[in-house]
Amino acid sequence: MRSIPRAAAAALAAAGLFAVSPGAAAAAPAADFPACLAQLKAGAAARGVSPATFDAATADLQPNDVLHFQDEQPEFTTPVWDYMAGLVDQERVDDGKAMLERYAEPLKRIEARFGVNRYVLVALWGVESDYGKNFGYRSVVQSLATLSCYGKKPGYYEGELFAALSILQRGDVRADNFVGSWAGAFGHTQFMPSTFQRNAVDIEGDGHPNIIDSVPDALGSTANYLKKSGWVAGLPWGFEVKLPANYAGPVGRKNRHPMAFWSAHGLRRADGSPLGPGAGGLLLPAGRSGPAFLVTTNFEAIYTYNAAETYALAIGHLSDRLRGGGPLATPWPTDDPGLARVQRRELQERLAGKGFEIGNRDGVMGTKTRAAIASFQQSLGMKPDGRASASVLKALQDGR
Incomplete structure:
Protein backbone atom coordinates (compact mmCIF):
# COMPACT_ATOMS: atom_id res chain seq x y z
CA MET A 1 0.00 0.00 0.00
CA ARG A 2 2.90 2.38 0.60
CA SER A 3 5.96 3.05 -1.49
CA ILE A 4 7.49 4.98 1.41
CA PRO A 5 8.45 4.04 4.97
CA ARG A 6 5.49 5.91 6.52
CA ALA A 7 4.23 2.92 8.43
CA ALA A 8 7.69 2.23 9.77
CA ALA A 9 7.57 5.35 11.91
CA ALA A 10 3.87 4.92 12.66
CA ALA A 11 4.24 1.36 13.87
CA LEU A 12 7.31 2.22 15.92
CA ALA A 13 5.39 5.07 17.52
CA ALA A 14 2.50 2.71 18.22
CA ALA A 15 4.98 0.31 19.81
CA GLY A 16 6.33 3.13 21.95
CA LEU A 17 9.76 2.85 20.35
CA PHE A 18 10.01 6.02 18.33
CA ALA A 19 8.45 9.45 18.28
CA VAL A 20 9.25 12.96 17.17
CA SER A 21 7.58 15.78 19.02
CA PRO A 22 5.72 18.51 17.13
CA GLY A 23 8.18 21.19 16.15
CA ALA A 24 11.19 18.97 16.81
CA ALA A 25 12.50 19.51 13.29
CA ALA A 26 12.60 22.68 11.25
CA ALA A 27 9.88 23.19 8.67
CA ALA A 28 10.69 23.56 5.00
CA PRO A 29 11.49 27.06 3.73
CA ALA A 30 8.29 28.93 2.94
CA ALA A 31 9.55 31.62 0.55
CA ASP A 32 8.48 29.89 -2.66
CA PHE A 33 5.58 27.95 -1.19
CA PRO A 34 2.82 30.15 -2.69
CA ALA A 35 4.31 29.69 -6.17
CA CYS A 36 4.44 25.94 -5.66
CA LEU A 37 0.83 25.91 -4.47
CA ALA A 38 -0.20 27.83 -7.59
CA GLN A 39 1.35 25.10 -9.75
CA LEU A 40 -0.30 22.42 -7.66
CA LYS A 41 -3.66 24.14 -8.09
CA ALA A 42 -3.39 23.76 -11.85
CA GLY A 43 -2.46 20.10 -11.49
CA ALA A 44 -5.34 19.50 -9.10
CA ALA A 45 -7.78 21.08 -11.54
CA ALA A 46 -6.62 18.66 -14.22
CA ARG A 47 -7.54 15.85 -11.79
CA GLY A 48 -11.04 17.17 -11.23
CA VAL A 49 -10.44 19.16 -8.05
CA SER A 50 -12.41 22.41 -8.16
CA PRO A 51 -10.68 25.74 -7.49
CA ALA A 52 -13.03 26.28 -4.55
CA THR A 53 -11.99 22.97 -2.95
CA PHE A 54 -8.31 23.72 -3.47
CA ASP A 55 -8.56 27.26 -2.10
CA ALA A 56 -10.52 26.19 0.96
CA ALA A 57 -8.03 23.43 1.77
CA THR A 58 -4.89 25.54 1.27
CA ALA A 59 -5.94 28.93 2.64
CA ASP A 60 -3.10 30.36 4.75
CA LEU A 61 -1.22 27.06 4.39
CA GLN A 62 2.44 26.95 5.37
CA PRO A 63 4.92 24.05 5.03
CA ASN A 64 5.41 21.83 8.07
CA ASP A 65 8.19 19.71 9.61
CA VAL A 66 7.87 16.39 7.75
CA LEU A 67 10.87 16.37 5.42
CA HIS A 68 13.36 14.70 7.78
CA PHE A 69 11.11 11.64 8.06
CA GLN A 70 12.01 10.70 4.48
CA ASP A 71 15.42 9.52 5.66
CA GLU A 72 14.26 7.74 8.82
CA GLN A 73 13.43 4.06 8.54
CA PRO A 74 13.45 2.83 12.16
CA GLU A 75 11.62 -0.36 11.26
CA PHE A 76 14.73 -1.56 9.48
CA THR A 77 17.22 -0.63 12.22
CA THR A 78 15.40 -1.41 15.48
CA PRO A 79 16.23 -4.88 16.87
CA VAL A 80 13.39 -7.27 16.08
CA TRP A 81 12.99 -8.18 19.76
CA ASP A 82 12.44 -4.52 20.67
CA TYR A 83 10.00 -4.09 17.82
CA MET A 84 7.97 -7.16 18.70
CA ALA A 85 8.02 -6.45 22.44
CA GLY A 86 6.26 -3.12 21.93
CA LEU A 87 3.81 -4.12 19.22
CA VAL A 88 2.76 -7.51 20.57
CA ASP A 89 2.44 -6.94 24.30
CA GLN A 90 -0.29 -8.04 26.70
CA GLU A 91 -1.85 -4.59 26.68
CA ARG A 92 -2.38 -4.67 22.92
CA VAL A 93 -3.64 -8.25 23.11
CA ASP A 94 -6.17 -7.39 25.82
CA ASP A 95 -7.35 -4.26 24.00
CA GLY A 96 -7.66 -6.20 20.75
CA LYS A 97 -9.78 -8.92 22.34
CA ALA A 98 -12.08 -6.22 23.66
CA MET A 99 -12.41 -4.80 20.13
CA LEU A 100 -13.13 -8.25 18.70
CA GLU A 101 -16.07 -8.50 21.09
CA ARG A 102 -17.24 -4.93 20.58
CA TYR A 103 -17.27 -5.17 16.77
CA ALA A 104 -18.20 -8.86 16.46
CA GLU A 105 -21.23 -8.22 14.25
CA PRO A 106 -19.59 -6.01 11.57
CA LEU A 107 -16.49 -8.23 11.63
CA LYS A 108 -18.68 -11.24 10.89
CA ARG A 109 -20.14 -9.44 7.86
CA ILE A 110 -16.70 -8.32 6.70
CA GLU A 111 -15.30 -11.84 6.95
CA ALA A 112 -18.21 -13.21 4.91
CA ARG A 113 -17.81 -10.54 2.22
CA PHE A 114 -14.03 -10.48 1.81
CA GLY A 115 -12.74 -13.75 3.30
CA VAL A 116 -10.14 -12.03 5.50
CA ASN A 117 -10.21 -13.28 9.08
CA ARG A 118 -11.12 -10.88 11.86
CA TYR A 119 -7.99 -11.54 13.89
CA VAL A 120 -5.66 -10.23 11.18
CA LEU A 121 -7.87 -7.18 10.61
CA VAL A 122 -7.96 -6.27 14.29
CA ALA A 123 -4.22 -6.95 14.65
CA LEU A 124 -3.48 -4.58 11.77
CA TRP A 125 -5.75 -1.97 13.34
CA GLY A 126 -3.92 -2.36 16.65
CA VAL A 127 -0.49 -1.94 15.07
CA GLU A 128 -1.43 0.95 12.79
CA SER A 129 -3.25 3.21 15.26
CA ASP A 130 -3.44 1.34 18.59
CA TYR A 131 -7.15 0.75 17.95
CA GLY A 132 -7.82 4.35 17.03
CA LYS A 133 -5.82 5.99 19.82
CA ASN A 134 -3.08 7.34 17.54
CA PHE A 135 -4.10 8.61 14.12
CA GLY A 136 -1.26 11.12 13.89
CA TYR A 137 -1.69 14.82 14.45
CA ARG A 138 -0.50 16.52 11.25
CA SER A 139 -2.81 17.99 8.63
CA VAL A 140 -2.89 15.55 5.71
CA VAL A 141 -3.16 18.36 3.16
CA GLN A 142 -0.35 20.37 4.77
CA SER A 143 2.02 17.39 4.92
CA LEU A 144 1.34 16.32 1.34
CA ALA A 145 1.69 19.88 0.04
CA THR A 146 5.03 20.22 1.85
CA LEU A 147 6.28 16.93 0.43
CA SER A 148 4.99 17.84 -3.04
CA CYS A 149 6.94 21.09 -3.02
CA TYR A 150 10.12 20.03 -1.21
CA GLY A 151 10.15 16.25 -0.89
CA LYS A 152 12.32 13.66 -2.60
CA LYS A 153 9.38 12.13 -4.49
CA PRO A 154 7.33 15.16 -5.55
CA GLY A 155 5.42 13.31 -8.26
CA TYR A 156 4.26 10.64 -5.83
CA TYR A 157 3.17 13.14 -3.21
CA GLU A 158 1.41 15.36 -5.75
CA GLY A 159 -0.73 12.38 -6.69
CA GLU A 160 -1.52 11.75 -3.03
CA LEU A 161 -2.32 15.44 -2.48
CA PHE A 162 -4.74 15.48 -5.41
CA ALA A 163 -6.35 12.30 -4.08
CA ALA A 164 -6.71 13.90 -0.63
CA LEU A 165 -8.36 16.97 -2.13
CA SER A 166 -10.74 14.73 -4.11
CA ILE A 167 -11.69 12.94 -0.88
CA LEU A 168 -12.51 16.30 0.71
CA GLN A 169 -14.49 17.34 -2.35
CA ARG A 170 -16.60 14.17 -2.17
CA GLY A 171 -17.32 14.78 1.48
CA ASP A 172 -15.86 11.46 2.67
CA VAL A 173 -13.75 13.29 5.27
CA ARG A 174 -14.29 16.53 7.16
CA ALA A 175 -11.55 19.09 6.62
CA ASP A 176 -11.20 19.75 10.36
CA ASN A 177 -10.73 16.02 11.00
CA PHE A 178 -8.30 15.24 8.17
CA VAL A 179 -5.12 14.53 10.15
CA GLY A 180 -2.65 11.69 10.01
CA SER A 181 0.95 10.62 9.70
CA TRP A 182 3.88 12.61 8.37
CA ALA A 183 3.35 11.20 4.87
CA GLY A 184 -0.41 11.70 4.73
CA ALA A 185 -1.74 8.31 5.85
CA PHE A 186 -4.91 8.65 7.90
CA GLY A 187 -7.66 6.86 9.74
CA HIS A 188 -7.91 3.76 11.92
CA THR A 189 -5.81 1.66 9.55
CA GLN A 190 -3.73 4.48 8.07
CA PHE A 191 -4.58 4.52 4.36
CA MET A 192 -2.80 6.80 1.97
CA PRO A 193 -5.36 8.93 0.06
CA SER A 194 -4.95 7.06 -3.23
CA THR A 195 -5.29 3.75 -1.38
CA PHE A 196 -8.50 5.05 0.14
CA GLN A 197 -9.80 5.90 -3.31
CA ARG A 198 -9.06 2.39 -4.61
CA ASN A 199 -10.16 0.36 -1.61
CA ALA A 200 -12.51 2.23 0.73
CA VAL A 201 -15.92 0.61 1.23
CA ASP A 202 -19.04 1.83 2.99
CA ILE A 203 -19.81 -0.95 5.45
CA GLU A 204 -22.23 1.15 7.51
CA GLY A 205 -24.26 2.16 4.46
CA ASP A 206 -24.45 5.92 5.01
CA GLY A 207 -23.27 6.79 1.52
CA HIS A 208 -19.67 7.65 2.44
CA PRO A 209 -16.78 5.31 3.28
CA ASN A 210 -15.27 6.88 6.40
CA ILE A 211 -12.15 5.30 7.87
CA ILE A 212 -11.73 8.07 10.46
CA ASP A 213 -15.09 8.01 12.23
CA SER A 214 -16.27 4.49 11.36
CA VAL A 215 -14.42 1.42 12.62
CA PRO A 216 -16.51 -0.94 10.43
CA ASP A 217 -15.70 1.11 7.33
CA ALA A 218 -11.99 1.11 8.23
CA LEU A 219 -11.87 -2.64 8.86
CA GLY A 220 -13.94 -3.42 5.78
CA SER A 221 -11.74 -1.21 3.61
CA THR A 222 -8.66 -2.96 4.98
CA ALA A 223 -10.19 -6.36 4.24
CA ASN A 224 -10.90 -5.19 0.69
CA ARG A 253 10.12 -16.05 2.70
CA LYS A 254 9.92 -16.07 -1.10
CA ASN A 255 11.73 -19.40 -1.39
CA ARG A 256 8.46 -21.29 -1.08
CA HIS A 257 8.13 -25.07 -1.15
CA PRO A 258 5.38 -27.55 -0.28
CA MET A 259 5.11 -28.37 3.40
CA ALA A 260 6.17 -31.92 2.53
CA PHE A 261 9.51 -30.48 1.40
CA TRP A 262 10.02 -28.75 4.76
CA SER A 263 8.96 -31.85 6.64
CA ALA A 264 11.59 -33.82 4.75
CA HIS A 265 14.14 -31.25 5.93
CA GLY A 266 13.21 -31.92 9.54
CA LEU A 267 10.98 -28.93 10.29
CA ARG A 268 8.06 -29.31 12.68
CA ARG A 269 5.59 -26.86 14.17
CA ALA A 270 6.76 -25.28 17.40
CA ASP A 271 4.46 -27.57 19.37
CA GLY A 272 5.94 -30.63 17.66
CA SER A 273 2.96 -31.36 15.41
CA PRO A 274 3.20 -31.97 11.63
CA LEU A 275 3.29 -29.00 9.31
CA GLY A 276 0.11 -29.88 7.45
CA PRO A 277 -0.79 -29.04 3.83
CA GLY A 278 0.09 -26.07 1.68
CA ALA A 279 3.34 -24.30 0.91
CA GLY A 280 5.54 -21.69 2.53
CA GLY A 281 8.91 -20.01 2.81
CA LEU A 282 11.23 -20.06 5.81
CA LEU A 283 11.55 -16.72 7.61
CA LEU A 284 14.41 -16.30 10.10
CA PRO A 285 14.10 -12.69 11.34
CA ALA A 286 16.96 -13.08 13.86
CA GLY A 287 18.97 -15.80 12.17
CA ARG A 288 19.08 -19.52 12.88
CA SER A 289 19.41 -19.03 16.64
CA GLY A 290 16.08 -17.17 16.94
CA PRO A 291 12.44 -17.98 16.23
CA ALA A 292 11.71 -19.51 12.83
CA PHE A 293 8.51 -19.28 10.78
CA LEU A 294 7.04 -20.86 7.70
CA VAL A 295 5.04 -18.11 6.00
CA THR A 296 2.45 -18.40 3.27
CA THR A 297 1.19 -16.15 0.51
CA ASN A 298 -1.09 -14.47 3.07
CA PHE A 299 2.06 -13.20 4.77
CA GLU A 300 2.87 -11.55 1.43
CA ALA A 301 -0.56 -9.88 1.39
CA ILE A 302 0.18 -8.36 4.81
CA TYR A 303 3.68 -7.41 3.62
CA THR A 304 2.20 -5.29 0.81
CA TYR A 305 0.62 -3.08 3.47
CA ASN A 306 4.07 -2.04 4.66
CA ALA A 307 7.10 -3.59 3.02
CA ALA A 308 8.96 -4.83 6.10
CA GLU A 309 9.14 -8.43 7.27
CA THR A 310 9.11 -7.42 10.92
CA TYR A 311 5.89 -5.49 10.37
CA ALA A 312 4.11 -8.41 8.72
CA LEU A 313 5.43 -10.74 11.42
CA ALA A 314 4.06 -8.47 14.15
CA ILE A 315 0.63 -8.47 12.48
CA GLY A 316 0.67 -12.25 12.11
CA HIS A 317 1.83 -12.97 15.65
CA LEU A 318 -0.58 -10.46 17.18
CA SER A 319 -3.43 -12.07 15.24
CA ASP A 320 -2.47 -15.45 16.73
CA ARG A 321 -2.44 -13.96 20.23
CA LEU A 322 -5.88 -12.43 19.63
CA ARG A 323 -7.10 -15.86 18.56
CA GLY A 324 -5.91 -17.29 21.88
CA GLY A 325 -2.37 -18.38 21.06
CA GLY A 326 0.56 -17.91 23.38
CA PRO A 327 3.97 -16.22 23.15
CA LEU A 328 6.63 -17.47 20.77
CA ALA A 329 8.13 -20.82 21.76
CA THR A 330 11.70 -19.89 20.86
CA PRO A 331 13.17 -16.85 22.65
CA TRP A 332 14.89 -14.07 20.76
CA PRO A 333 18.69 -14.42 20.76
CA THR A 334 19.48 -11.60 23.18
CA ASP A 335 20.39 -11.32 26.84
CA ASP A 336 18.86 -7.84 27.02
CA PRO A 337 15.28 -8.04 25.69
CA GLY A 338 13.02 -5.17 24.77
CA LEU A 339 10.27 -3.77 26.95
CA ALA A 340 6.50 -3.89 26.72
CA ARG A 341 4.75 -0.53 26.88
CA VAL A 342 3.82 -0.87 30.55
CA GLN A 343 7.50 -1.40 31.31
CA ARG A 344 8.45 1.63 29.24
CA ARG A 345 6.06 3.75 31.24
CA GLU A 346 7.66 2.47 34.44
CA LEU A 347 11.08 3.31 32.99
CA GLN A 348 9.93 6.86 32.28
CA GLU A 349 8.51 7.26 35.78
CA ARG A 350 11.76 6.11 37.36
CA LEU A 351 13.87 8.37 35.14
CA ALA A 352 11.64 11.31 36.03
CA GLY A 353 12.04 10.40 39.68
CA LYS A 354 15.79 10.81 39.23
CA GLY A 355 15.32 14.28 37.81
CA PHE A 356 15.58 13.49 34.11
CA GLU A 357 13.40 15.40 31.64
CA ILE A 358 11.47 12.75 29.74
CA GLY A 359 8.40 14.58 28.38
CA ASN A 360 5.11 12.70 28.51
CA ARG A 361 5.13 9.53 30.59
CA ASP A 362 3.22 7.57 27.98
CA GLY A 363 5.51 4.67 27.09
CA VAL A 364 6.56 6.34 23.84
CA MET A 365 10.32 6.53 23.49
CA GLY A 366 10.53 10.07 22.19
CA THR A 367 13.54 12.32 21.82
CA LYS A 368 13.62 13.40 25.48
CA THR A 369 13.20 9.89 26.86
CA ARG A 370 15.95 8.48 24.63
CA ALA A 371 18.28 11.31 25.65
CA ALA A 372 17.50 10.65 29.32
CA ILE A 373 18.20 6.95 28.90
CA ALA A 374 21.52 7.71 27.22
CA SER A 375 22.52 10.07 30.05
CA PHE A 376 21.56 7.47 32.65
CA GLN A 377 23.48 4.76 30.78
CA GLN A 378 26.54 6.97 30.56
CA SER A 379 26.41 7.64 34.31
CA LEU A 380 26.64 3.88 34.88
CA GLY A 381 29.38 3.26 32.35
CA MET A 382 26.95 1.53 29.98
CA LYS A 383 26.88 2.09 26.24
CA PRO A 384 24.84 5.31 25.88
CA ASP A 385 22.65 4.16 22.99
CA GLY A 386 19.36 5.49 24.43
CA ARG A 387 17.72 2.08 24.07
CA ALA A 388 14.86 1.19 26.40
CA SER A 389 15.96 -2.28 27.44
CA ALA A 390 15.54 -4.73 30.29
CA SER A 391 19.03 -3.91 31.61
CA VAL A 392 18.22 -0.19 31.86
CA LEU A 393 14.93 -0.84 33.63
CA LYS A 394 16.58 -3.25 36.07
CA ALA A 395 19.30 -0.71 36.88
CA LEU A 396 16.58 1.83 37.67
CA GLN A 397 14.64 -0.68 39.75
CA ASP A 398 17.82 -1.50 41.70
CA GLY A 399 18.21 2.18 42.55
CA ARG A 400 21.46 2.62 40.71
Missing part, protein backbone atom coordinates in the same frame (compact mmCIF):
# COMPACT_ATOMS: atom_id res chain seq x y z
CA TYR A 225 -7.28 -4.08 0.35
CA LEU A 226 -5.91 -7.42 1.60
CA LYS A 227 -8.25 -9.40 -0.65
CA LYS A 228 -7.06 -7.42 -3.67
CA SER A 229 -3.48 -8.06 -2.52
CA GLY A 230 -3.93 -11.82 -2.81
CA TRP A 231 -5.37 -12.88 0.54
CA VAL A 232 -6.62 -16.49 0.41
CA ALA A 233 -9.56 -17.26 2.70
CA GLY A 234 -8.85 -20.02 5.21
CA LEU A 235 -5.08 -19.95 4.74
CA PRO A 236 -2.94 -19.04 7.78
CA TRP A 237 -0.39 -16.26 7.47
CA GLY A 238 2.20 -18.76 8.71
CA PHE A 239 3.29 -20.40 11.95
CA GLU A 240 6.32 -20.85 14.16
CA VAL A 241 8.47 -23.92 13.52
CA LYS A 242 11.41 -25.70 15.10
CA LEU A 243 14.52 -26.19 13.01
CA PRO A 244 16.51 -29.40 13.29
CA ALA A 245 20.02 -29.13 14.70
CA ASN A 246 22.54 -27.84 12.16
CA TYR A 247 19.83 -26.97 9.63
CA ALA A 248 21.43 -26.12 6.30
CA GLY A 249 18.45 -25.94 3.95
CA PRO A 250 16.97 -23.00 2.02
CA VAL A 251 15.80 -19.82 3.74
CA GLY A 252 13.83 -16.75 2.68
